[in-house]
Amino acid sequence: MKQSFENPAAKKFPDAKAESRTLEPNVVEIETEKGRFSIVYSLHDIPVRPETIRNVDAVILELVGNYDSLEGAKKDIDLASDKRSSYRYILPTAARSEQPLFFLDFIADESETKKLAQEMGVKNQILPMVEFLFGTILTIGGTINYGSKNRLERTRRDFLKLGGASLLGAYLSLPKLSQVLEAPYAIKHQVPGQTDLIWRAHKMSGNFSKLIHPEMRSVGYETRNILIAQKSETVAKLLAQELKRKPKLSIIVGAGHYGLEHTLQIDENSRVGKLAKDLGDKFRKQGAITRVDFQPTEDPEKKRIEISFLRDEHFK
Numbered sequence: 001m002k003q004s005f006e007n008p009a010a011k012k013f014p015d016a017k018a019e020s021r022t023l024e025p026n027v028v029e030i031e032t033e034k035g036r037f038s039i040v041y042s043l044h045d046i047p048v049r050p051e052t053i054r055n056v057d058a059v060i061l062e063l064v065g066n067y068d069s070l071e072g073a074k075k076d077i078d079l080a081s082d083k084r085s086s087y088r089y090i091l092p093t094a095a096r097s098e099q100p101l102f103f104l105d106f107i108a109d110e111s112e113t114k115k116l117a118q119e120m121g122v123k124n125q126i127l128p129m130v131e132f133l134f135g136t137i138l139t140i141g142g143t144i145n146y147g148s149k150n151r152l153e154r155t156r157r158d159f160l161k162l163g164g165a166s167l168l169g170a171y172l173s174l175p176k177l178s179q180v181l182e183a184p185y186a187i188k189h190q191v192p193g194q195t196d197l198i199w200r201a202h203k204m205s206g207n208f209s210k211l212i213h214p215e216m217r218s219v220g221y222e223t224r225n226i227l228i229a230q231k232s233e234t235v236a237k238l239l240a241q242e243l244k245r246k247p248k249l250s251i252i253v254g255a256g257h258y259g260l261e262h263t264l265q266i267d268e269n270s271r272v273g274k275l276a277k278d279l280g281d282k283f284r285k286q287g288a289i290t291r292v293d294f295q296p297t298e299d300p301e302k303k304r305i306e307i308s309f310l311r312d313e314h315f316k
Contacts, residue, residue, distance in 0.1 A: 026042075027052065028041070035235075037248075038052070038249070039261055040052045048087060048252055053097075057243060059099055059102070061101060062251075062252060063080060065108065068107055095294040098293070101292040104288075107285055128175040131175060131176065132177070135173035136173065137169075138169040139165060139173075141165065146161070206258070225260050226271050229260060230272065230314070231287075233264065285315075292307055293308070
């Protein structure tokens with residue numbers, strides 16, 4: 001289904017100007033069977049450089065919203081082009097180049113978005129801090145208990161208790177310690193490069209932490225990564241049919257979604273199966289994809305916006 005609208009005669013986008021707080025993007029390029037992807041990891045409070053979408057066939061934006069309806073899609077376009085949005089230079093650039101945009105992130109109304117934000121806050125902020133405090137108390141307690149005895153009083157059992165407390169403390173502290181490695185970039189408002197040693201340590205510890213801490217998994221990050229990867233591959237397949245060649249797409253996401261390049265390489269059946277398990281009765285709804293095309297008008301500075309509602313047929 002395709003619909004178009006004009007706002008009011010047509011949507012006029014501001015110039016995509018550079019500014020001092022615009023940062024160098026952290027871009028990861030990967031090629032799959034269906035397409036070539038340029039993944040741009042960004043910080044949500046800093047605008048993404050318009051240069052990041054040059055020479056791509058389409059742009060995919062990370063944006064939770066109710067975009068599977070015309071009104072919802074209009075709202076998301078306005079949000080993405082707002083002067084406070086990190087995408088505020090991306091939409092004008094895409095409009096001038098007439099590059100299609102795709103919204104394919106998690107579909108949610110305002111109440112569902114609030115619940116998602118609350119879950120992300122609990123699992124990514126509160127829970128790691130609570131486990132870190134318990135881990136610290138265990139480690140300090142074990143060390144004090146061991147140190148309170150002189151060398152002649154210490155037994156093998158005391159040593160094993162200290163080792164157990166230290167290991168459990170390290171296990172509980174790992175998620176928070178991994179997050180601490182992000183601090184230098186958040187403070188400096190920088191997105192790190194792939195070769196940055198601190199960032200690589202953060203990614204490795206983060207991936208290991210999620211492996212041994214299943215309680216930290218959330219719809220807000222892990223499930224959304226799988227969702228974005230699955231529907232991005234579907235978009236690549238559709239564009240390949242349209243362009244008669246393998247397309248190149250730019251996927252712009254927050255830095256917290258690191259690892260998306262690995263999710264794109266997961267077998268499609270595995271991705272869909274995991275999504276069905278994680279999303280439950282919301283699975284079918286999440287198959288929606290919204291395409292935004294920019295069509296020329298008599299005024300070269302204005303574009304008519306055309307919206308198409310598509311579906312990933314794996315979401316049945």
